[in-house]
Amino acid sequence: MTHGAKWLAGGGALALLGIAFALPGAQAQRDLFDMEPAEVQAELDRATRESRLAEQRAARFAEAAASAAEAADRTAQEAAALAARIQQAEADIAAARARYALAQSAREALAARLAQRREPLVRLTGALQTSARRPLALSALQPGSLEDLVHVRAVLETAVPEIRRRTATLRAEIARGEALERRAARALAALERSERDLDTRRTELAALEQRQRLASREARRNAVREEERALALAEEARDLDGLIERLDEAAALRRELAALPGPVLRPEDFSDTATAEPVETIASPIPEATAPPRDFRLPVQGRTLVGFGERRDSGLASTGITLVPAPGAQVVAPATGRIAFAGPYRGFARIVIIEHDGGWTSLVTGLARSDVSVGARVIGGSPIGIARGDDPAITIELRREGQPVNPLEHLG
Structure with a gap:
């Protein structure tokens, strides 16, 4: 039996449905599953856009930090760069969850279609395989003539190509299910990478803030x-x-x-104060x-x-x-x-x-x-x-x- 047939017979379209609720941020994942596919796609587009913008901000802040002359300015730019990286990781997590939800939604729809066809197809496939493996000598011992057996084999030879033609769409859907399974696995891997990156950035920001507090006690x-x-x-x-x-x-x-204007400078010679011209002060x-x-x-x-x-x-x-x-x-x-x-x-x-x-x-x-x-x-x-x-x-x-x-x- 091919991998696609095994996937179909074993209910492979439902294999990953339980994973979503074991993921970090499962509540957010359930919210995505409650949405329509168009809404999930909008969330994916938003998260992808925000990730790109956050990456651009992080690059600008990192460049500003590298060129800052004052230590305080450099630290402030570094903190902003880390915050932007954190927001980038958060957006990447949201995008990965949206991709996973879209893949799961498509898998559920595919599983519903396949469930209607799986039982008769499995029985038919089993019958055909059993008949194909039956030795001709054993068939001769059964009631009926060899002529009947020849007729049955002729019918099968005609029916199998027709079955293959009519099940071409089904086989394409099985291949699509396998592709969806791979897409969901990639989304899970991206989610794990983004989670690790988020933890790293948060740790770096906490360490930087601690150094800031120690350096600015006054x-x-x-x-x-x-x-x-x-x-x-x-x-x-x-x-x-x-x-x-x-x-x-x-x-x-x-x-x-x-x-307010600054203080008037004290004259060097008080004897000249009577004749000195008043200093005009202009308030900002x-x-x-x-x-x-x-x-x-x-x-x-x-x-x-x-x-x-x-x-x-x-x-x-x-x-x-x-x-x-x-x-x-x-x-x-x-x-x-x-x-x-x-x-x-x-x-x-x-x-x-x-x-x-x-x-x-x-x-x-x-x-x-x-x-x-x-x-x-x-x-x-x-x-x-x-x-x-x-x-x-x-x-x-x-x-x-x-x-x-x-x-x-x-x-x-």
Whole structure:
């Protein structure tokens, strides 16, 4: 019996169906199996696109790190490069799971078709093989004449080519099933490679962050004071909008102080002060809200759950975009700026608020852990935390002078 016939008789189309539920991230795999093939294909396209973009970002950050003169800048670029590699591995995992789900979906449909034909085909194949192996001398002992036997053999010789012709489509489907089996095996191998790569990158990032903490103990003491002030504002604020408003006021005050003229230099000869011409001082203009932050990006990869302006269950319009990433996904800073708030906030898990130049502010909510300190400067793409492990959802809001704007309109 050929390999294809053995695969058919043994129910090979169902052989790998149980593997999906033993894979890492089985919940994500079950979600894919609940989708229509067109939806799974869209997920595959999205993950493939995000993997390519993350790889490009990682290459840019690595190049910037190699050319950075200051150690702090180099470390920041290295951390951003590692975060991009983590997001690339996460996208590769999502793509591998989507490929596996597509292969399994096709295998299930093929198995259903083959199941209808398998039983009669196996019986017919067995009968033909038994008849073909029966010795002619033994057949002569059976009731009937040799003429009848000749007639039966003649019928079989005519029927076998016709059976082969009519089962050509079936044999093609068996070959397709074997190809699907190989495709699923390749997807599983790619998934395992991406999982190993993800673990490696996360370990490297954790080691780098540990070196950063050891090298910036003095900065950490200053950050504690900044965090205390931010927490005090959070206690005073009525809600999240109020907190952002208070933080915007503090940011505006810092801009005003930074725009004040510097101290007047002390004259060398006090006797000349009466006749000396006054020194004209020109205050730097306070920056107005202008262009959005350069290279603005979404902080996490995933499918869109709620779009900007969509009505929520509460009836209120969404002021941001909510994404569903992989459990524990890497979250990065959407753009360069200063951390204005980082920590838990009522009803939003952990949040991070970043002040950008020109009166822009970004807000990231739904984090399980935040890895940045208030007052720290971050570059776009640097790690700021991770998503929750159960029911992950990350919301990004972008505001201009406190007013929400659609983040998708300002992606770099």
